[in-house]
Amino acid sequence: MPIIRQESLFDLHDLYELEPTHRFDAVFSAIDINPILAVVSKKALYGAPVQLTYSAMIYSLVARILERIPTIKDLIKRLKHDFMFRLDCGFLLSDAIPSEASYSRMLSKIAESPVLEQVQEQLIHQAIAEGFITDDTIAIDATHIEARDQAPAKKEKPRSEPKKRGRKSKEEKEKWLQEQAEQEAVRPIFEKKIEAQLDASLVELRSAVPLDPKWGIKKNSEGKNIFWFGYKGHFAVGAKSQYILQSLFSSGNLNDGKAAIPLLKGLQERLFELKIAFSTLDAGYDAPAIYEQLYRMKTGAVIAYNxxxxxxxxxxDHHFAPTCVREHSYRYDSYDARYETLKYTRPKECKGCPLAQDTLCQKVYKVKITTDLRRYTSPARGSKAWKTLYKQRSSVERVIAYLKEFFQLNNIRYRTGKRAKVQFDLMHLIYNAAKLACDRIAKSLSSKQTSQAA
Incomplete structure (x- = not known):
């Protein structure tokens, strides 16, 4: 699969080649920690004085992910023995190094607040204002994250009574349908069908996401099922800028498609200044409700067909383009946004065909995308424009690879979903901060080169 590369004078690899002090300064300057300080700092003037430097503790958590330090215990050891690292994080030599318990209490406060999501959103708005995010196409995908805890033993399902063979009577069928409807009504929204998310609010969807580690299943490149115990990370990435525009952290058993609508609604409500024209997704997101959500957003759906x-x-044909009497596929010509209509023209093979003058082989074929949003998309499936857009989906795969290689996406060590989500949100924030730092340095280098050339 082709990789979409961003032309830049300075990228993440270059950032990691800088001296630690310069690297930390570049990333720290992109993060506004004041909202986080407001959450974790002591509120009352009474009681014992607090001798912790919360700002330095926050910066040290950022440095831990940048330096790929595996645990808080190792972070404290590094702070004690590496004086330059301690100063880079904002601790004075006279400051006491916080204990594991102090870090744990601070992370617990952050876990009870949506502050990290707010800082993420603030950083994205800053990158948009500086002109680094101008995407009109996004890519959505998910990745598995293994939990470090030992997986619990799988419980054996109780044996149910053997089902009665034969067709149900009318009364039995009505009773069964009523029971199914009642069970569906009381289920959590993420256990219902995806269609239930269409009319739910973003706040409702975000608050209902399951977070506890669960067994997940996926297919590897050989088509075999692979099981893991842990979580999933879901990402909506700018195809050109490669910033993480929205993310979602969930249990490992959540279907990928059930995270798409919360991500799309987050883009629509929180980043409304971005005019997203197309969304690219793989076949795992080929669900009618996702097409409906994209249609409501007036965004083109570029989703592989399952x-x-x-x-x-x-x-x-297999791309749902009409065919002539001799089964040659019509060619996609254009899309009329006013009437939401795809236009196809007669195949090249029909030139000189004796049936071309017959009413059986019409010259132009038009179809409304609302006939079936899943089959008829703009641009049309199988067209050159559709394939070009779909190739941009590789940008989200590249971002996930960066998160695993540089930002410890595979190193979540917390037992509870809330604490694990804090580390996930921190990784999201630090990745975007590193991207913003790289873009600022690249812009500065570019302006220097321009002034020198002049």
């Missing part, structure tokens, strides 16, 4: 044993439609 056939699911559906029969072929007579008169159409």
């Amino acid at each position: 056939k699911r044993n559906e029969p072929n439609i007579e008169g159409f």
Whole structure:
């Protein structure tokens, strides 16, 4: 699969080649920690004085991820023995190094607040204001995150009574349907069908995301099922800028498609100044509700089609383009946004065909995308424009690879989902801060080169 590379004078690899002091200063300057300080600092004037430097503690958590220090215990050891590292994080030589318990209490306060999401959003708005995010295409994907704790033993399901064979009577069927409807109504929203998310608010969806580690399943490159115990990270990434525009942390058993609508609604409500024209997703997100959400956002859906044993439609090819009498596919011509209509023109193979003058082989074929949002997309499936857009989905895969290589995405060591989400949100924030730092340095280098050339 091709990789979309961003042309830049300075990227993340260059950032890690800087001296630690310069690297920390560049990333720290991109993060406004004041909202976090307001959450973790002592509120009352009464009681014992607090001798902790909270700002330095926050910066040390950022440095821990940048330096790939595996645990808080190792971070404290580094602070005690590396004086330059201690000064880079903002501690004075006279300051006491916080204990593990102090860090734990601070992280617990952060876990009970949405402050990290607010700082993430503030940083993205800053990058937009500085002109570094101008994306009109986003890419969405998910990745598994293994928990470091030992997985619990799988519980054996109790044996149910054997089902009665044969068709249900009318009364039995009505009773069964009523029971199913009642069970569906009381389920949490992420255990319902994806369609239930369409009319739910973003706050409702975000607050209902399951966080505890669970067993997950995925297919590897050989098509075999791989099981893991832990979490999932879901990302919406700018295809050109490669900033993480939205993210979601969930239990490992959450279906990828059920995280798409919260991500899309987050883009629509929190980053409304970005005019997203297209969203690229793989076949795991091929669900009617996701197409409906994108249609409501007036965003083109570039999603790989998952056939699911559906029969072929007579008169159409596998991309749902109409075919002529001799089964040649019509060519996609254009999309009329006013009437939401795809236009196809006669195939090249029909030139000189004796049936071309017949009413059986029409010259132009038009179809509304609202006929079936899943099959008819703008641009049309299989077209050159559609394939070009779909290639941009590789940007989210590249970002996930960066998170695993440089930002410890595979090193979540907390037992509870809330604490694990804090580290996940920190990684999201630090990655975007590093991207903003790189873009600022690249802009500065570019302006210097321009002035020298002049």
